[in-house]
Amino acid sequence: MEFKIDKETFSRALQKIQGIVEKRNTMPILSNVLIEAHADRIELTATDLEVGMKSSYETTVTREGRITVSAKKLYEIVKELPEEAISFATKENDWVEIRCGKAHFSIVGLSPEEFPYFPKVNEESLIRIEGALLADMIEKTAYAICFDETKYNLNGTFVKATVEDDKPILRMVATDGHRLSIAEKEFHGAVGPEMAKGVIFPKKGIFELKKICEEATTEELALGFMDNSAVIKKGNTVVVMRLVDGEFPDYTRVVPVANDKIVTVARDPFLHSLRRMSILSSEKFKGIRMEINGEQMIISSSNPELGEASEELDAAYSGPPLSIRFNAKYLLDVLAVLNESEVALVLRDELSPAIVKPAAVDGFTAVIMPMRL
Numbered sequence: 001m002e003f004k005i006d007k008e009t010f011s012r013a014l015q016k017i018q019g020i021v022e023k024r025n026t027m028p029i030l031s032n033v034l035i036e037a038h039a040d041r042i043e044l045t046a047t048d049l050e051v052g053m054k055s056s057y058e059t060t061v062t063r064e065g066r067i068t069v070s071a072k073k074l075y076e077i078v079k080e081l082p083e084e085a086i087s088f089a090t091k092e093n094d095w096v097e098i099r100c101g102k103a104h105f106s107i108v109g110l111s112p113e114e115f116p117y118f119p120k121v122n123e124e125s126l127i128r129i130e131g132a133l134l135a136d137m138i139e140k141t142a143y144a145i146c147f148d149e150t151k152y153n154l155n156g157t158f159v160k161a162t163v164e165d166d167k168p169i170l171r172m173v174a175t176d177g178h179r180l181s182i183a184e185k186e187f188h189g190a191v192g193p194e195m196a197k198g199v200i201f202p203k204k205g206i207f208e209l210k211k212i213c214e215e216a217t218t219e220e221l222a223l224g225f226m227d228n229s230a231v232i233k234k235g236n237t238v239v240v241m242r243l244v245d246g247e248f249p250d251y252t253r254v255v256p257v258a259n260d261k262i263v264t265v266a267r268d269p270f271l272h273s274l275r276r277m278s279i280l281s282s283e284k285f286k287g288i289r290m291e292i293n294g295e296q297m298i299i300s301s302s303n304p305e306l307g308e309a310s311e312e313l314d315a316a317y318s319g320p321p322l323s324i325r326f327n328a329k330y331l332l333d334v335l336a337v338l339n340e341s342e343v344a345l346v347l348r349d350e351l352s353p354a355i356v357k358p359a360a361v362d363g364f365t366a367v368i369m370p371m372r373l
Contacts, residue, residue: 001037001065002089007078007100009057010086014075016237017046019208020053021071032068034115035088037061045118046071051205054118055237063089066112069096077105121231121238126222127189129170131234134221135213137172138206140183140364143333145203146176153246157206160198161191170195173251179330180254180367194225200248201230205241212239255367256346256353263292263345264316264359270343271335273311277301278328280309287371288328293321301328324350325371331356334366 014033022030034045039061045054067090078086081100089097094109138157146154158173168191171184201209212221212234222233225243232239277288277299285303292315300310324347334356335343342359356366 001035001067002063002087003037003042003059003061004085004087005042005057005059007081007083007086009059010088011075011078013044013055013057014071014078016055017044017053017071018075019204019211020046020048020051022048029068029110029114029116031070031072032110032115033071033074034066034068034112034118036066036112037064039064045115047116047118048204049116049242050202051208051239051241052116052118053208053237053239057236065090067094067096067109068112068115069107069109073107077107119226119229119240121224121226121233121240123222123233125226126224126231126233127192128220129187129189129223131213131215131219131221133170133185133187135210137170137183137185138210138213140337141172141174141181142203142206142210143337144174144176144179144181144366145206146174147203148176151177153200153244153248156200156202156244158198158200158248158251159195161187161195163191173248175249175251175254178327178369179333180251181334182251182255182365184363192225198248199225199230200244200246202241202244205230205239208239208241212237254353255365256348256355259346259348259352259355261319261322261347262317263297263347264342265297265313265345267335267338267341267343269313271332273299273313274328274332274335277309277311278332280306281328282306286327286329287325288331289323289325291321291323292317294318322347322350324354326354326368327371330368334368338364 017033030048036043041056041058043056081103084101087099091097094111096107096109098105141157160171162169167186169184170187173182209232224231229240229242280301280303282303288299288301291298297313297315298310302308338358340358344357344359346355353367353369357364
């Protein structure tokens with residue numbers, strides 16, 4: 001195999017797959033990238049058996065063939081090469097020769113025969129969906145994904161499509177048991193059987209999908225399903241991710257319906273006040289207290305090891321005085337993904353879950369468990 005490619009294209013292609021390759025080295029071949037040279041293009045494939053990515057790039061191919069090499073080392077080499085065309089060729093015994101300007105590398109590869117199979121995708125079965133829409137929904141839910149490997153059915157984002165008032169609605173839900181985030185938006189496209197039932201995208205796949213969406217906010221992506229996997233295609237890149245096998249909990253039962261005390265507060269002052277108050281928090285004393293009375297909210301934190309702090313904020317509230325305590329990080333995570341100028345806290349009492357959402361628009365709901373006072 002032999003081809004020539006410009007440095008920037010090759011570097012960008014290798015950077016794209018760095019998040020996919022297996023880091024733990026359980027199987028050496030999974031830390032490699034499969035490079036295949038065809039008549040007028042090369043294809044790069046990486047997988048960790050959960051998430052796989054294949055991208056193709058037009059280039060000048062002298063000799064067709066395929067090889068696998070360490071994705072990390074190859075990227076580090078290419079990144080540091082001079083800004084000239086790179087010549088890439090295979091030699092005997094799976095060795096690879098890289099030349100660029102006066103630089104010359106010979107590195108060890110592995111036989112492509114060992115590399116896992118990457119499925120062929122039937123593009124006709126895919127639906128089109130806006131990249132910007134998906135990027136926004138992932139942003140608003142990914143922070144609540146559970147990272148406890150024992151709760152495998154929460155290690156991802158639940159994605160479901162329904163039809164409401166003759167409009168297809170896409171819903172994403174994530175929870176770690178302490179907080180829950182729901183984002184929903186209208187989209188243009190058909191609701192397939194998998195999406196209607198609901199599927200769990202793995203967290204690694206969700207973060208890779210977010211990167212693709214952020215690159216393609218003005219473009220549409222194609223989305224579909226095959227063999228218990230989700231398929232996403234954007235331009236010259238295809239991502240296949242194995243869906244999480246398990247039942248996602250009934251999140252509708254977690255969203256409180258009896259909360260009747262609504263506090264409206266400006267997002268920015270609230271966010272910065274929480275950041276200031278959380279400076280004194282620690283692993284042992286991580287709660288902040290909110291006391292709400294009329295048009296005033298007092299946020300305070302107390303840590304016997306460091307000291308105490310309080311701050312007064314303007315708020316709109318017409319109910320009886322209420323005092324409630326939260327983990328500041330949970331509130332900060334929600335406020336960080338909102339763009340609206342005002343947020344609403346929908347409360348019941350100091351022990352019941354709280355709803356946090358934009359004050360003026362629908363489509364996003366966060367539920368946070370309070371801490372005991």
